[in-house]
Amino acid sequence: MTAKTDVRRYPGFGLFSLLFFVYLYLPISVVVFYSFNANRIVANWGGFSLHWYTAALSNAALVNAVNTSLFVATIATVVSTIVAMMAALVLVRGKQVRYRRVSETVVNLPLLLPEIVVAVAVLILFSELGISNGLLKLTIAHTTFCIPFAFLPIRARLQGMDSDLEDAARDLYASSWTAFRRVTFPLILPGVFSGAMLAFVISMDDFITSNLLNSGGATTLPVYIFSLIKQGVSPQLNAISTLIMIASVVLATAAFLVQRKK
Amino acid sequence: MTPRWKNPGWNVWGLLPTHLIMLCTLIIPIGIIILVSFSTRGPYGGFDYVFTTAPYKQILFNEGWTGELEFNPQYLIVVGRTLILSTVTTLICLLLSFPVAYFISLQKATLKVMLIYLVTLPFWVSMIVRVYSWIIILGNDGVIEKTLRFLGLIDDMDSLLHGDFAMLVGLVYSYIPLMILPIFASIEKLDGALVEASHDLYGSRWTTLRRVIVPLSQPGMLAGSILVFVPCLGAVLEPMILGGGKTMMMGNLIQLQFGPARNWPLGAAISIVLMSAVLIFLLWRGLRAVRKESRELLA
Incomplete structure (x- = not known):
């Protein structure tokens, strides 16, 4: 049975789940991303740095x-x-x-x-x-x-x-x-x-x-x-x-x- | 001959350590909390065992200079906010979790395992880090504000932090894995033949969803609701970090009374109210489950 005819599948659930996983991992990724920020002020990107580690x-x-x-x-x-x-x-x-x-x-x-x-x-x-x-x-x-x-x-x-x-x-x-x-x-x-x-x-x-x-x-x-x-x-x-x-x-x-x- | 841990004598010894620990560190101290909630506040914080119902009255009233009681809803608002936020959090988690859990259950075995791993992973990551990450997103000049400015939708906006909205976002984010897992377990047990039968009998997709899939995954929804609602009632981190300390929930109100405010009897009284709320909820859900079972047996 292909995905299109499978009655158990609901349109939109896949996209919804994808967005959900983005939501789940976005906040964590933001923290990781900004940890490499050379700038002392978090919100302003000042280049890559390992200084804070x-x-x-x-x-x-x-x-x-x-x-x-x-x-x-x-x-x-x-x-x-x-x-x-x-x-x-x-x-x-x-x-x-x-x-x-x-x-x-x-x-x-x-x-x-x-x-x-x-x-x-x-x-x-x-x-x-x-x-x-x-x-x-x-x-x-x-x-x-x-x-x-x-x-x-x-x-x-x-x-x-x-x-x-x-x-x-x-x-x-x-x-x-x-x-x-x-x-x-x-x-x-x-x-x-x-x-x-x-x-x-x-x-x-x-x-x-x-x-x-x-x-x-x-x-x-x-x-x-x-x-x-x-x-x-x-x-x-x-x-x-x-x-x-x-x-x-x-x-x-x-x-x-x-x-x-x- | 049976192994030693199967003898009744060994039963006692095997259970003794856990029961002693729980008795000494929880059961007796909860008795003391009840005592403290009926005690007088000590002059330097702490408490004296002099019976009074003042801490409970203090939840509802302010005592004026001459001892007259004036109704003051400040703590009642906190209790109400806690109940409302916990309920809304549970509902949002239910709505978001169902499609995701259902989608995961349809995947092939390896992908399924991977996705479940991805759902549980944030739960292993430090709670405080996960709550903190929302400061960077919601705060002043945060990710949301930057994105909206980049899109040219706004020039400047107020911080989304420090309020009910931020707390709600934090609560949903913290506890949603606890909703997905039980719902997923329920859907996994669901017999696919029933879904196909519903379609063979000309049920549309939505009818099938509404009349077959959702009702059959109710045990998971019930378990998930308990797992989300109960910790929400006692939430401390989300209101402290995202609520900004002014908009409180019961958890950080209690924390405040045992910390800087040094009003132990009031803190104990609020703890009793919180514990009662949890107990009432658990009994209510438990009773509903029992009643449902008996109805099914009779039907």
């Missing part, structure tokens, strides 16, 4: 913010992925789990609440407990809201495979730890990987919580970028944004390729 990379405050973000995101990702995997194993594979629905809701709780409410909750918690260490506060808060993002891909992976192989391993006298290490874990690894990836990106990207908790000398990358935005548009800001986008695209593509390799 060297300026960005030698910006100590930026490097600090990146380090803080990486530190928090790494710990939050490792902890949330491990506990989310344990929860997913029980909730999908466990027998006679009581209150399964309630338990799942609890694990996904940060997704059901607006993030600003989560941020206020942890802010009040830390103020009541008198915790003032910025890094500690950020790490705890990020671990909390990363859990559902790590949990969902692992659960999906577990739901998509049956337990025959694990049962076979057990029948062949593998201890439960061996069965997990040699059979279950390798099988759910793609899910664990995309869960961890998602948690990492969510943590690196978080602004609302980090901004509200921003005290005790721990400024994350998005909070630092926000302080730059408040000072006004600048080519260096565009260069920093472009670098962040490159990192995001690399991560997204890696996660995408792993998921495709089922």
Whole structure:
């Protein structure tokens, strides 16, 4: 059947979709384009330059913010992925789990609440407990809201495979730890990987919580970028944004390729 | 013999860490938020546990010098704006997403995968960068103004930033991937034979679209609406960056109370209002889904 006679096709949808993708990528492209602008005033093109990239990379405050973000995101990702995997194993594979629905809701709780409410909750918690260490506060808060993002891909992976192989391993006298290490874990690894990836990106990207908790000398990358935005548009800001986008695209593509390799 | 994580004893240990974390960092603190929303504002910010309903009254009224209450809609306007902007954003996302999702579902396997990847990619890109990019486009001497001037349509125009329009643009742009993906998933499940059957029975393209395709992709639209509407209600970045700080939404109003304004009880009260709005919406959509299912079972 040719495209013209295919009744499922609607005229105009193709053009509409094309315009949509232009809309989706235009703003991002504008930032990348202007990051190469030699002129200090963003809106006036002053020739091609990589000056703002060297300026960005030698910006100590930026490097600090990146380090803080990486530190928090790494710990939050490792902890949330491990506990989310344990929860997913029980909730999908466990027998006679009581209150399964309630338990799942609890694990996904940060997704059901607006993030600003989560941020206020942890802010009040830390103020009541008198915790003032910025890094500690950020790490705890990020671990909390990363859990559902790590949990969902692992659960999906577990739901998509049956337990025959694990049962076979057990029948062949593998201890439960061996069965997990040699059979279950390798099988759910793609899910664990995309869960961890998602948690990492969510943590690196978080602004609302980090901004509200921003005290005790721990400024994350998005909070630092926000302080730059408040000072006004600048080519260096565009260069920093472009670098962040490159990192995001690399991560997204890696996660995408792993998921495709089922 | 069953693996250890299948024993009821291991169930408890497997769930314990996540549940402990949620209990300590969310469930108990939300209880404290409710307490704070009924507390008195401390002299230096913070709060004292002295019961009062003043924070909730403050949402609606100004307290005059002599303690008389004067109706002041400033916060109510913020709540109203948040609800309206979130609704409009969800509707626009629905309208834009459907043709795109449908178009993608018709493509060959490789192209389909590519296009879905292109839809999800911006979502991985830092939210703050994506919102910020609109300053360059909408702002003074921005891309839009330059383009219009180049075309000779205008000489000078006011910045499109700092208002409801800019916030709406930012909200739609931020959350639209969350609408396309579920709608696409729904359309993918749709049986093409039904579409052809509709045509065989002399349904025109539009009738088929209206009576077959759209109704059958409703689960995806419902899921997408929830995924877009709920984060919109709590949006902070879009109003802060594109709204210009003066036109507020509930999210940055709360942020303001816990930050520079140092009025924690009021902030807590607004948080409770926001949380209730989300809860009511989720229950309403959930109830609708349940009712629809039961109707289908009975029919």
